[in-house]
Amino acid sequence: MVNPHRTVRAEFDMLVGWFRGTLLLLDEPEVSLHPGAQERLLAFLTKSARQKQMQIIFSTHSPHLVSSLPDDAIKTFFQLPDGSFSVLPGTHPYAAFRRLGADHGRDLLVVVEDRLAKSVVELAVSLIADEAARSVFRVEVAAGGAESILNYRMPVFAETGTRVLVLLDGDKRMSDKTSHPETIPPADNPKLGDKIFAELGAKPSFQIDGGAAGGNEGQRVIAQRKYLAWVYENLRYIPTSCPEELILHAEGLVPLEAAGRSQKCKAILHNIASDALGRKANSEQTDSYEEMSLARCKADSAHLIELRDTLTAWLASVR
Incomplete structure (x- = not known):
């Protein structure tokens, strides 16, 4: 007792x-x-x-x-x-x-550049074995594409500490890895903006007293370091230059000269979709053809499986 x-x-x-x-x-x-x-x-x-x-x-x-x-x-x-x-x-x-039936539980947001990237990520989610784990992901297309995500949405996520997975096309990858702010000495604070641009191709917009162009330098440094820490944890890339290249790889249709070249891959898939339709396909028709093409061979796509593993690894880091 x-x-x-x-x-x-x-x-x-x-x-x-x-x-x-x-x-x-x-x-x-x-x-x-x-x-x-x-x-x-x-x-x-x-x-x-x-x-x-x-x-x-x-x-x-x-x-x-x-x-x-x-x-x-x-x-x-x-x-x-x-x-x-x-x-x-x-x-x-x-x-x-x-x-356990708590369908109102928290969703985990995945932000992508466009509609086809959304379809590709949703197919990768469908390869996760656990149905309950699949159900926590919600994929959203950001208006304005990669530039808007990097420069405007991610600074907000970083400032608020929001765990969101950003998946950009592989051709947006500027560096093999991004720096964690703990590895950057204070003496390099004046160079943080240049480092962010070199590693991400971004000029993020921060809310700083006195305006973004001038303003409080101490606040800018804090915001830049928060941004880099957030990027290190939450920014990932589709394992090919673009979703179209991932689809071409899945079907074994990537010419040597198109590998790693997003515009070339997009043009090839548009031509394939137009041939299948019997006339020049518009962007929506091309996307629909591409989605059906990948759905047919999703289980055999090494890149889609790699993307699934990226999703599950990130999920494991979120609490």
């Missing part, structure tokens, strides 16, 4: 403090605790498990208790159509609650 004069921590220490290797089972420990208290409880349990070398298993319906756990620590129990139960040995917390 719990002594009302003791704190929860003292009772916990009294019960398990002397037994290393103890298995502790908790049933919905979040009951009557507000979200902040739930997060502190999880931190306490995690620290206790590590210090006392014990294993803690708890059942919960609280997103706050599972959101910080690694995927392999989350075991989802769900009922099958025949009434029996199954256990998924590891899953992302967002997917876990989707699997």
Whole structure:
């Protein structure tokens, strides 16, 4: 029986403090605790498990208790159509609650340049084995294309700390990798704008006191470093110069002279679509032909599988 004069921590220490290797089972420990208290409880349990070398298993319906756990620590129990139960040995917390029927749960936004890129990314999502994980992705086309994304939308995402996956066409990749701001010494602060342009081809617009052209230099440096940190975590590229090249590769139709050349690949696919239609195809008809073409051979597309792996790797980093 719990002594009302003791704190929860003292009772916990009294019960398990002397037994290393103890298995502790908790049933919905979040009951009557507000979200902040739930997060502190999880931190306490995690620290206790590590210090006392014990294993803690708890059942919960609280997103706050599972959101910080690694995927392999989350075991989802769900009922099958025949009434029996199954256990998924590891899953992302967002997917876990989707699997339990929480369709109103959080979506993860993927921003792309155009309609065909959206179709390609959605096909890559469809290759993710876990249906619940597939359901958390929402793909959106940004008006204005890559320039708008890099210069206007991403500075807002960076300032607010919003986790959004930006997937640009491969021909927008300016560098093999982007710099994390922690690797850039303060002495290089005056060169941050040049570094951003060299690595991303972007001149992002930041909200700075005194105006973007002049303004507060200290605020600019902070904004630029936030931008670079956000880019490092959330900007990725389609593994070919453009979605059209990915489709041509899937069908084995990329001429040597077109490899890595987005405009050449777009022209080839437009001609193929026009030949199939029997007349010059407009952009919408070309996109429709390309979407159907890739759908036919999506499971055999190495680039589409690579894109699927990019999506799942990014998902694993989001909590």
